[in-house]
Amino acid sequence: DAGVIQSPRHEVTEMGQEVTLRCKPISGHDYLFWYRQTMMRGLELLIYFNNNVPIDDSGMPEDRFSAKMPNASFSTLKIQPSEPRDSAVYFCASSLEGSDTEAFFGQGTRLTVV
Amino acid sequence: QQPVQSPQAVILREGEDAVINCSSSKALYSVHWYRQKHGEAPVFLMILLKGGEQKGHDKISASFNEKKQQSSLYLTASQLSYSGTYFCGTDGSSNTGKLIFGQGTTLQVKP
Numbered sequence: 436d437a438g439v440i441q442s443p444r445h446e447v448t449e450m451g452q453e454v455t456l457r458c459k460p461i462s463g464h465d466y467l468f469w470y471r472q473t474m475m476r477g478l479e480l481l482i483y484f485n486n487n488v489p490i491d492d493s494g495m496p497e498d499r500f501s502a503k504m505p506n507a508s509f510s511t512l513k514i515q516p517s518e519p520r521d522s523a524v525y526f527c528a529s530s531l532e533g534s535d536t537e538a539f540f541g542q543g544t545r546l547t548v549v
Numbered sequence: 550q551q552p553v554q555s556p557q558a559v560i561l562r563e564g565e566d567a568v569i570n571c572s573s574s575k576a577l578y579s580v581h582w583y584r585q586k587h588g589e590a591p592v593f594l595m596i597l598l599k600g601g602e603q604k605g606h607d608k609i610s611a612s613f614n615e616k617k618q619q620s621s622l623y624l625t626a627s628q629l630s631y632s633g634t635y636f637c638g639t640d641g642s643s644n645t646g647k648l649i650f651g652q653g654t655t656l657q658v659k660p
Contacts, residue, residue, distance in 0.1 A: 466646050477551075478591070478636060478650040491647055526590060533646030534579045535598055538638075540590035 439541035441527050447547045453515040456544045458527030459508055466533055469502055469512050470526040472543075478526070484510065485533070517548045550575050552639045554651035561658050566625045569654045571637030573618045580613055580620040581638040581648060584631075591636060594622070624656070632658045 440459040448454050460467045468483040482492040487504045495502070499518070504510040514521055524545050528538040552573045559567050571580060579598050582605070583591035595605030597613035597620055605611075610623045624631055634655045638648040 468648065470650075477652045480647065480649055483647060485646060490645075530646070533644050534581070534638075534640035534648050535596065535644055537593040537596060537604070538581070538583075538648060539593070542590050 439527055439529050439539050441525075441541035441544050443544060444542060445545045445547075447549065448517055450518055450548055451516045452548075453513065454517045454521075454546060454548075456512040456525050456527075456546070458510045458512070458541060460510070460527070460529030461539055462508065464529035464531050464539075466530045466538075467504060467510050468526075468528040468530075468538065469510070470528065471523045472526060473523045481512070514546075517546075519548045522547050551649055552580075552637055552651040554635075554637055554654050556654060557652070558655040559657070561627050561656065563627060563629060563658055563660055565627055565658075566623070567627060567656060569622045569624070569635050569637075569656070571620045571622075571639070571651055573639050575618065575641055577613075577615065577618055577620075578640045578644050580611075582609070582611060582620075582622050583636045583638065583650075584633045585636065585653075586633040594635075627656075627658045629658050629660065632656055 442457045469481040472478045481494045482502045484504045502512045524543045526543045528540045530538045555570045582594040585591040613620045634653045636650045638650045
């Protein structure tokens with residue numbers, strides 16, 4: 436398996452634009468996580484899914500952020516409208532059976548909002 | 550509830566040992582340890598589960614004190630390749646799948 440695949444790897448956008456980040460988890464993994472990493476706040480859990488269903492989105496900063504998982508092999512994180520403070524590295528991770536199995540991280544998307 | 554890691558940073562010489570601690574204010578089901586090198590994704594090191602089960606690399610050791618809600622990662626005879634930021638991630642008292650990470654401990658190993 437190629438691991439967790441995220442796209443794009445880098446994204447530069449202007450404030451106010453819509454940004455969509457994509458993730459393909461490892462086949463067969465039931466859990467999918469979206470994390471945001473910044474120097475100030477560390478690695479924050481934004482939302483996670485179990486079997487394509489959002490379980491906990493309490494980490495989503497505000498209504499500008501939304502995430503979907505239409506099927507077992509694809510998830511998106513959308514920011515609309517984007518703001519400079521959204522600049523961060525966004526990681527997607529997947530695991531086989533929740534927190535008693537390891538999480539595999541994608542390479543991340545570095546988002547810069549100017 | 551985010552777990553708290555200590556120390557925030559460590560500088561070692563090759564061959565020296567280090568301990569990184571992770572504590573939670575809540576009961577824990579599992580503790581994960583990951584290492585992240587600059588510009589890369591976090592990489593799995595170990596899982597410690599309530600009840601004593603451990604999964605991970607043979608060369609990494611860690612402990613999990615369920616009563617104290619604490620875990621420690623032991624890095625012995627450190628090598629240059631051990632440098633990076635170490636994160637502990639915790640799940641609450643049942644297997645919810647929700648993995649919350651601490652703020653990280655930066656380890657630098659010098660020749």
